[in-house]
Amino acid sequence: xxxxxxxxxxxxxxxxxxxxxxxxxxxxxxxxxxxxxxxxxxxxxxxxxxxxxxxxxxxxxxxxxxxxxxxxxxxxxxxxxxxxxxxxxxxxxxxxxxxxxxxxxxxxxxxxxxxxxxxxxxxxxxxxxxxxxxxxxxxxxxxxxxxxxxxxxxxxxxxxxxxxxxxxxxxxxxxxxxxxxxxxxxxxxxxxxxxxxxxxxxxxxxxxxxxxxxxxxxxxxxxxxxxxxxxxxxxxxxxxxxxxxxxx
Numbered sequence: 001x002x003x004x005x006x007x008x009x010x011x012x013x014x015x016x017x018x019x020x021x022x023x024x025x026x027x028x029x030x031x032x033x034x035x036x037x038x039x040x041x042x043x044x045x046x047x048x049x050x051x052x053x054x055x056x057x058x059x060x061x062x063x064x065x066x067x068x069x070x071x072x073x074x075x076x077x078x079x080x081x082x083x084x085x086x087x088x089x090x091x092x093x094x095x096x097x098x099x100x101x102x103x104x105x106x107x108x109x110x111x112x113x114x115x116x117x118x119x120x121x122x123x124x125x126x127x128x129x130x131x132x133x134x135x136x137x138x139x140x141x142x143x144x145x146x147x148x149x150x151x152x153x154x155x156x157x158x159x160x161x162x163x164x165x166x167x168x169x170x171x172x173x174x175x176x177x178x179x180x181x182x183x184x185x186x187x188x189x190x191x192x193x194x195x196x197x198x199x200x201x202x203x204x205x206x207x208x209x210x211x212x213x214x215x216x217x218x219x220x221x222x223x224x225x226x227x228x229x230x231x232x233x234x235x236x237x238x239x240x241x242x243x244x245x246x247x248x
Contacts, residue, residue, distance in 0.1 A: 022089060023050035023073065024185060030083035032239070033068055043069050044081070045239040053184070056211040056230035057218045058247065065236040067220040068189055074218060075108055075187045076100040088184070093114050105133045109178030113190040115170045117162040123173050124149065124158040132182040152176045154224060168199030175206055179215070186210065188219040192226060204229050 024178050030047040035039050044066045051057055059067045072078040073085065074243075078094060079100065085092040109130070110116075117126050122149060131141040134160065149155045152172055162170055171191065178186055186205070192200030208229050211217050227233050228247050235243035 011035045022070060023086075024053045024055075024088060025051040026083040026084075027084040030073065030081060032066070032073070032078070032081045033216050041240050044073075047241060048085070049241075049244075051216065051218065052214055054211070054214055055216055055218075055232060056207070057234060058227035058230045059220045059234050059236060060222065060224075060227055061236035061242075064238075066239040067236055070236070071187050071189055071218065071220050074102045074185075075110060077154045077219060080129075085131075105130075107184045109181070109183035109186045111174050111178045111188040111191045113193040115162070115167075115174045117173060117177075119162055119172055122159050122161055123154060124150075126162070126173060127177050130177060133247075136183060148176050151246065168202070171195060171199070171203055172206075175203060179210060184216060186215055186217045188217065190222070192219055192223065200226070208224050 009014075027050075028048050030044060031042065032044040033042050035041075047070065059066055059070060068079065074082055076087075079097065083093065087103060088107065092100060092103070095103070118129070121129075127145045127148055128141055131144060136144070145158075146155075149158050152175075154169075154172065154176070157165065157169065162173070165173065171194070175191070186207075191207070192203050195203065204226055207217055207219070213232075217230070219230070220225055230247050233243075233245055233247050234241060
């Protein structure tokens with residue numbers, strides 16, 4: 001079943017970036033299956049469709065529908081699946097593990113529900129990690145981290161450790177870490193699930209701003225309010241796409 005049958009809301013931009021030719025993501029007959037003593041258990045079934053550069057897509061559905069599994073495949077964290085998956089025209093399904101890791105580090109940022117910050121590193125050091133993956137010089141990394149701390153209003157917390165931060169502050173660091181290397185795609189798995197409502201709104205406001213600046217975002221969410229921040233909603237149930245429509 002194809003991802004999209006409805007027309008999206010227009011995607012508005014605050015700034016103009018170099019355009020990407022063609023879809024950012026193309027998937028064809030993607031399936032994820034586990035072999036069990038009782039037979040095959042499908043997690044994803046016949047997932048096909050495209051996601052265009054600059055879209056803000058929300059994936060919704062009940063627990064166990066396959067949402068997080070799909071996100072993991074899109075982020076190249078899960079390599080055990082069948083079908084075809086193209087990212088920026090690269091055939092991910094035909095790439096080696098090393099090639100997928102390199103593509104992931106170059107173009108994708110993650111925001112997790114559980115933050116996934118490194119406890120023994122300060123805020124500044126956590127932000128430095130994605131830049132170190134790209135072999136950016138130390139002096140340049142320090143300047144980028146400083147700019148990011150200022151942008152996210154965290155200069156005063158740069159030397160604190162995750163345990164010294166509130167949940168909302170940790171998630172803000174998680175978002176900053178995801179975007180610091182200017183990825184083409186942000187993947188967010190229930191990014192406000194552990195936050196109270198005001199903190200959640202702050203995170204979603206930030207996502208909307210990043211999207212308006214040109215970053216493609218795909219989020220898994222149970223929140224209809226969060227889903228309305230984007231321009232498309234995809235419904236998953238039992239591994240199948242059961243609905244696709246423009247966010248309203």
